[in-house]
Amino acid sequence: MGEQEDRAHLEAAFPGLVGTTYRIASPCRCDYNCVAFAAGDTSRRWWPHPSRYWPSGCPREPTVGAFIATFQHVGGYGPCTDGTFLPGCEKLAIYADAAGVPTHVARQKGARWHSKLGDAWDILHDLGALEGEQYGRVVGFLARSTRPARNKAKRRRRVRGGPR
Amino acid sequence: MTDFARYSPAAWQQDGLVVQPEQDPPARPRGRGEIVGAVAVVAVVAVVSFALMPGGVAIAGLLRGVPGGCSASVRDDSIPSQPSPVSREVFGRLVEWWARDCLWFSSTTKRTAHPAFRRIVSMGRAAVPFLLEVLETPGDWDIALAEITGADPVPPSATGRRAETIRAWREWARQRDPVDG
Numbered sequence: 144m145g146e147q148e149d150r151a152h153l154e155a156a157f158p159g160l161v162g163t164t165y166r167i168a169s170p171c172r173c174d175y176n177c178v179a180f181a182a183g184d185t186s187r188r189w190w191p192h193p194s195r196y197w198p199s200g201c202p203r204e205p206t207v208g209a210f211i212a213t214f215q216h217v218g219g220y221g222p223c224t225d226g227t228f229l230p231g232c233e234k235l236a237i238y239a240d241a242a243g244v245p246t247h248v249a250r251q252k253g254a255r256w257h258s259k260l261g262d263a264w265d266i267l268h269d270l271g272a273l274e275g276e277q278y279g280r281v282v283g284f285l286a287r288s289t290r291p292a293r294n295k296a297k298r299r300r301r302v303r304g305g306p307r
Numbered sequence: 308m309t310d311f312a313r314y315s316p317a318a319w320q321q322d323g324l325v326v327q328p329e330q331d332p333p334a335r336p337r338g339r340g341e342i343v344g345a346v347a348v349v350a351v352v353a354v355v356s357f358a359l360m361p362g363g364v365a366i367a368g369l370l371r372g373v374p375g376g377c378s379a380s381v382r383d384d385s386i387p388s389q390p391s392p393v394s395r396e397v398f399g400r401l402v403e404w405w406a407r408d409c410l411w412f413s414s415t416t417k418r419t420a421h422p423a424f425r426r427i428v429s430m431g432r433a434a435v436p437f438l439l440e441v442l443e444t445p446g447d448w449d450i451a452l453a454e455i456t457g458a459d460p461v462p463p464s465a466t467g468r469r470a471e472t473i474r475a476w477r478e479w480a481r482q483r484d485p486v487d488g
Contacts, residue, residue: 156411173445174469176413187467190415194450196467205416246414261411262445277411 149264159272168257169265178210180259181235181248182217207282210237210245220285226270228254234286236270240279247278394430398437401427405446418447428454439480442473449476 146167154161178189179196187196191203191213198217202209214220214235226236228251236256238247249258255267274280405423412418427434428451435455438448449472453459460479465471 178413179467188413188415188469189467190413192415192419192450194447194453194461194466194472195415205414244414244416246412246417248413259413261409261413263410 153260153264153266156277157273157275159275160268163269163272165266165268165272167264167266169259171263172259172265173262175259176261177248177259180257180265181250182214205244207237207239207243207245210248211283211285214285218285218287220287223284223286226251226256226281226284229286231288231290232286233289234284236281237283237285238273238278238280239282243282247273249273394433395437398427398430398434402441402444402446410445415447415450419450424451427451431455439476442476449473452476 149167175185176188179187189196191197191205191209197203198213201213201216220235226234234251236249237245239245249256256270257267259265401423405421409418409421438452442448458479460475461472
């Protein structure tokens with residue numbers, strides 16, 4: 144199948160992609176899903192279901208609160224207010240349906256967003272382009288620093304009263 | 308046999324596997340004789356079961372494994388050796404319906420709550436040979452197998468890992484049917 148057909152199929156499912164500069168970034172794979180991908184794990188499917196992987200010690204329920212707690216626990220993320228790109232900061236966006244049940248997680252990559260779409264492709268896209276019938280809308284953001292060592296050094300300097 | 312292993316949605320469409328959106332898979336029109344025959348079979352089964360076995364619960368036992376019959380919520384390790392062609396056709400349509408609607412979902416909650424998935428589980432033991440056939444194709448077929456059989460052959464360390472999950476279910480099937488499993 145050609146890329147044109149893939150794109151037509153994608154755009155039929157996610158009309159928000161039409162007219163944007165999204166890019167298909169992988170072949171179709173079904174051995175990992177969006178949550179695993181957002182957590183940097185492409186070896187298994189993550190979901191709070193008894194037959195799928197979910198980190199131990201994290202709430203095993205399909206709620207936005209449980210997803211936030213899980214990414215805080217395994218990735219050191221904390222809630223943040225929006226998806227604006229900030230250098231040195233890595234963000235996640237959680238999508239949920241009208242009932243507030245999580246449907247998708249996207250990971251920020253530069254100024255764009257990187258998503259694994261169910262059993263299909265990974266794509267690079269604009270955040271709002273996946274909102275709609277399939278995934279609902281973005282309901283929350285998480286962020287973490289990508290410069291932990293430097294921050295630690297800064298904290299140490301502050302404690303010692305050294306120059307900032 | 309339908310090649311469910313093809314991932315590409317457009318390829319499914321080319322093959323005519325993607326059916327039009329609807330709430331239920333398309334029903335095959337039934338002839339009058341077929342309906343009369345089905346009623347007669349059900350009547351005979353009811354009479355024989357009440358005659359041979361104590362209590363009406365025998366009916367539930369007979370219906371388990373019949374498409375549209377009782378859901379198998381109890382553990383049942385055997386695998387029917389000769390699945391019926393009618394079940395295969397129904398199963399194929401349900402898999403197509405599920406794949407069309409759930410391709411984009413990562414949510415196991417949504418994927419296993421889909422009506423086509425629930426219908427497959429409600430087929431009971433009759434669906435097990437077909438589920439083993441499509442195990443390598445995209446889908447949560449291991450969860451359907453677990454729900455139907457009550458078995459849990461996947462070791463905790465392999466939870467969520469597709470290849471190891473498939474291997475565990477293949478081994479489970481082989482132990483029950485060394486020739487075909």
